[in-house]
Amino acid sequence: MKKLKLLVNSKTFTVDCHPFARLLDVLREELKLTGTKEGCGEGECGACSVIMDGKLVNSCLVPALQAHNKKILTVEGLSNKSMSPLQKAFIQCGGAQCGICTPGMLIAAHAMKTRKKNPSKEDIREGLSGNLCRCTGYSQIIESVQKCGGRS
Amino acid sequence: MRGYLPDYDLSSTENLTEAFGKLAEGEKPFAGGTDIMVLMDAGVLPAGRYFDISKLKELGGIKVLKDQVSLGALATYSDVRNHKTIQKHFPILVESAKEVGAIAIQNRGTVGGNIANASPAADFPPCLLVYEAKINLISSSGLRTLDYTQFHLGYKKSEIRPDELIQSVLLEPRFLDYHHFWRKVGSRQAQAISKTMVAAIAKVNRRKIEDIKIAFGSVAPTAVRCRKVESFLLGKKLTSEVILEAKNILTKDIQPIDDIRSTGKYRLIASQNVLEEFLCGIG
Numbered sequence: 001m002k003k004l005k006l007l008v009n010s011k012t013f014t015v016d017c018h019p020f021a022r023l024l025d026v027l028r029e030e031l032k033l034t035g036t037k038e039g040c041g042e043g044e045c046g047a048c049s050v051i052m053d054g055k056l057v058n059s060c061l062v063p064a065l066q067a068h069n070k071k072i073l074t075v076e077g078l079s080n081k082s083m084s085p086l087q088k089a090f091i092q093c094g095g096a097q098c099g100i101c102t103p104g105m106l107i108a109a110h111a112m113k114t115r116k117k118n119p120s121k122e123d124i125r126e127g128l129s130g131n132l133c134r135c136t137g138y139s140q141i142i143e144s145v146q147k148c149g150g151r152s
Numbered sequence: 153m154r155g156y157l158p159d160y161d162l163s164s165t166e167n168l169t170e171a172f173g174k175l176a177e178g179e180k181p182f183a184g185g186t187d188i189m190v191l192m193d194a195g196v197l198p199a200g201r202y203f204d205i206s207k208l209k210e211l212g213g214i215k216v217l218k219d220q221v222s223l224g225a226l227a228t229y230s231d232v233r234n235h236k237t238i239q240k241h242f243p244i245l246v247e248s249a250k251e252v253g254a255i256a257i258q259n260r261g262t263v264g265g266n267i268a269n270a271s272p273a274a275d276f277p278p279c280l281l282v283y284e285a286k287i288n289l290i291s292s293s294g295l296r297t298l299d300y301t302q303f304h305l306g307y308k309k310s311e312i313r314p315d316e317l318i319q320s321v322l323l324e325p326r327f328l329d330y331h332h333f334w335r336k337v338g339s340r341q342a343q344a345i346s347k348t349m350v351a352a353i354a355k356v357n358r359r360k361i362e363d364i365k366i367a368f369g370s371v372a373p374t375a376v377r378c379r380k381v382e383s384f385l386l387g388k389k390l391t392s393e394v395i396l397e398a399k400n401i402l403t404k405d406i407q408p409i410d411d412i413r414s415t416g417k418y419r420l421i422a423s424q425n426v427l428e429e430f431l432c433g434i435g
């Protein structure tokens with residue numbers, strides 16, 4: 001066990017955990033931030049996406065040790081009292097159905113928008129290409145991201 | 153079933169001396185974790201102690217030196233994609249980096265991990281073969297430099313000793329007047345591991361081939377340079393007969409097999425077709 005410090009959604013947390021534990025499990029089980037989902041557990045589906053030190057990562061592939069002293073943004077950190085424009089757009093355009101992929105989609109879209117101020121459809125497609133959705137057929141998700149333009 | 157956590161350890165490492173000490177005690181390096189964590193999830197990661205190399209400055213960064221470019225082992229696919237000098241001189245490294253997994257994998261997966269893994273399906277090795285890269289291996293007894301062509305020995309086997317780390321890959325920017333070609337054939341644009349892939353560069357003057365380097369991945373126990381095809385094509389004009397013959401000769405350079413991702417027969421035909429696509433594009 002190791003004592004690790006994580007800066008999640010602008011709050012500092014200290015946790016005792018196995019250094020090889022997945023960041024995904026630390027977030028969900030230690031910090032009770034269950035917005036981040038597990039789909040495949042092997043980097044294929046993007047349900048577990050979070051932003052670590054400004055970069056999109058799969059939290060199922062990050063060992064807790066490497067999250068030590070890092071800034072982490074999860075889906076819970078996207079909304080401030082009320083939902084973000086991106087989240088509202090997902091609701092308006094039908095970008096979320098069963099919802100399991102949604103937190104990951106929102107985080108991946110957020111990361112893409114931070115990289116590209118005026119994303120093209122291609123940018124959006126690429127930015128979300130690591131995220132699988134079995135419900136929407138993707139068009140509504142892409143529409144949602146397009147709808148709120150450069151803002152997130 | 154996932155690996156059982158108490159069977160494993162992961163420690164941080166601040167400097168190379170400490171890292172060499174850990175290697176001597178049988179600990180294994182952990183870089184971006186995109187291979188290791190997947191093995192862990194599948195319950196097939198060998199139990200034991202691992203150490204995080206991601207903070208070792210000596211292994212990091214892309215450096216533009218006087219007449220070469222040094223790609224640190226810890227450089228990620230995203231670093232490679234976004235680097236101006238790599239984009240200009242080694243465009244197929246950028247192409248292949250763009251096709252590894254998706255963004256989240258590209259942000260974490262490293263050059264060193266891709267090479268160390270020594271998978272025949274890894275995306276960088278064919279590119280490094282055609283750019284005739286060198287590889288720097290570092291240990292407590294110093295640095296040794298090998299031609300990249302000598303590095304991969306067989307299926308998941310390479311020249312690296314247990315006391316060594318991959319430090320960097322060295323590339324010479326001398327291919328500006330070449331055509332650069334990269335093509336990966338897989339089942340899905342993102343994330344897919346390839347059925348076959350080709351990296352190729354060629355210098356062509358009035359349709360005549362002055363220099364050509366071709367390498368394939370996923371179709372032999374390691375990534376392979378296609379020396380027979382290359383020597384056949386050298387000095388020739390690219391007529392349709394020449395291209396047809398090159399496709400025939402390719403069967404002597406690669407030995408694709410059946411596995412979960414594809415069949416040997418499909419791989420061979422697909423490889424011949426991407427070779428043709430390349431040659432038609434430069435002729």
Ligand SMILES: Cc1cc2nc3c(=O)[nH]c(=O)nc-3n(C[C@H](O)[C@H](O)[C@H](O)COP(=O)(O)OP(=O)(O)OC[C@H]3O[C@@H](n4cnc5c(N)ncnc54)[C@H](O)[C@@H]3O)c2cc1C
Nearest residue numbers: 043183184185186187188253261262264265266274275318
């Ligand atoms: C969803 C997904 C998609 C992928 N798609 C592709 C793809 O399209 N093409 C492709 O080629 N790969 C792909 N990969 C595989 C993977 O991303 C790469 O092989 C990656 O480059 C490994 O680097 P890493 O830093 O994550 O390695 P790690 O998992 O940290 O380590 C891998 C191995 O390399 C060793 N190692 C790492 N660094 C060093 C070093 N400096 N010196 C000595 N040994 C070292 C480790 O001990 C370990 O054995 C994919 C992986 C996932 C999860």
Ligand code: FES
Nearest residue numbers: 039040041046060
């Ligand atoms: S759960 Fe992490 S990518 Fe699927």
Ligand code: FES
Nearest residue numbers: 097098133134135
């Ligand atoms: S909304 Fe159900 S998986 Fe995407």
